Amino acid sequence: MTEDRPRNFIQQIIDRDNSTGKWGGRVHTRFPPEPNGYLHIGHAASICLNFGLAREFGGKFNLRFDDTNPAKEEAEFVESIERDVKWLGADWEGEFGGGLYFASDYFEQMYAYAVELIKKGKAYVCELTAEQTRECRGTLTEPGKPSPWRERPIEESLDLFARMKAGEFPDGSKTLRAKIDMASPNMNLRDPVMYRVQHATHHRTGDAWSIYPMYDWAHGLEDSIEGITHSICTLEFEDHRPLYDWYLDAINEGRGGTALGGPALRAGCEEEPETHGSESRATVWGPTIHHPQQIEFAKFLLNFVVLSKRNLIRLVQEGHVDGWDDPRMVTISGLRRRGVTPEAIRTLCEEVGVTKFNSVRDMVLLENAIRAHLNKVCPRRMAVLRPIRVVIENYPEGQVEEFEIPNNPEDESAGRRKVSFSRELYIERDDFMEDPPKKFFRLGPGREVRLRGAYWIRCESFSTNEAGEVVEVRCSYDPETRGGSNPPPDGEGKVRKVKGTLHWVSAAHAIKAEVRLFDRLFTTESPGKTTGDFVDDLNPDSVEVLGECKLEAALADRTLDEPEWVDGIRRFQFERLGYFCVDDDSTEAKPIFNRTVTLKDSWAKQAGK
């Protein structure tokens, strides 16, 4: 790898594996979501990590739905997750794609492995209730007590397990448990449940199963079957790793020969499977199965948001937001609707890196990553969000000029577009002050400013309504500043200067639009931390809808100079205001734009002081 970037600890592990030939140079990762909710930016970090490693090392990346609990899972979530993962660019079908899988497709194989463990005396059917199981488990400081069913005959467990599968027993009446160590200081090893009875309709297998595997039992098997080399998960599973390994080792006990991870999957991999002995050692249990390495990293956390699934669901269900794809949500679909690009998210994930330390990332990092990308690729446009009318008194009535304004001052290849200018215009309300302070570089009585790409104008007078609000500003323009350029020097050779440049829209040519401004959903860094309930920290002003915005005509329809966006979302920089995109709800009759993020605003910062 030709990397001058620092390498994170997972890359270093893979470097080492490759140099020792542990996996024969193979790198196979996966993203294993449970389809019980929408993906958020924290998941994006995991997706970028896993897919990024597959790409970097020329390996494969699987998308696998960990659908082992029918009570919580729905097909709707499968669809949204596929869409989001694809949008992020983690293509499970492309060059580095290993494919799309469902844990539920492995249920039969998992069942067979479970039977094997019973036969080996490593698992037993337990008839304790959930509550009794809990009581027997002990506490963090006291060992547990063995289940009375722990030493029952193998044949009995085999029979009962088959009947559990056949649906003979009610929910919660029996479990299959691994026989490990009720005194282990690691709670996960105190005879964990492998299967529970659950008569539920699964979104893919329907009513075929009345028992469902638990995460710890299922997950390693899924990884094994798919030939995953590096099974990357979050820190809270560190305590589960001994169990992950125990299950795989227990299956492999008494097995021999070639390790196989899903033959179908292996067909696409060129390297030799690892060998744990000669073929002749194969036993009644069959060949050794593949045993991936679990690696844990710290979750991606962001300040000023909530990220847990439970809390996101609450925001949606209690109506604090407008659905999973509300632009204020840090769900992938919310970010997409907000106008964020996958590139920005990928850059952010790259920048923050991967560690084992639980740290909270600053929201401004996300905002900066968005600005950095959008600044390069967005065509500039002019839009007046809170218009006030400007009349150029010395500009001929009925005259219209067209100015060609660059779409991107730093990128001539972005082209130019035509903008109409006339006697009556709109400028931003914030760009005029009756009694401006000294450092205000915009319009005020007697002051002169440049209209971007058009002319310099000077404020001659203004009028207000009964409420004292400015309703109209009357100006004169200097014909010698055409195109916005400096006027010729005066008699003494001095060139007149102007401090400010304003955006503007010709009143007669403007299109009307709705623009939605978003602010942070929460007012505090860690919502709920001091109030106890994150709902109490909701920002009441997180959305502002402006219905009377005036946009330059080029924004009406997609013009030829606009870039092609792979996700089809039109994005722009509205000069001096920020980055905006066309909302899903937008129609020709009623255009709607969302503000993705503001520009940096050092004036607002200074004015706030």
Next chain:
RNA sequence: AGGGGAUUAGUGUAAUGGCAGCACGACUGAUUCUGGUUCAGUUAGUACAGGUUCGAAUCCCGUAUCCCCUGCCA
């Protein structure tokens, strides 16, 4: 005497016994037809205490603090 993981500028992240570096932020200044962008500069750090060593962020010992673990969730 429960177990596991962690701690480096304000924030995040490198340095894997050999010059503590980078990014973001903040603050200057320059450039600019966006108070944007860009450029230059300034700022500030190894949790604490002992030890090993010519030399320690790194190894050893102790302490402190934080996170995770007692679902038939994942």
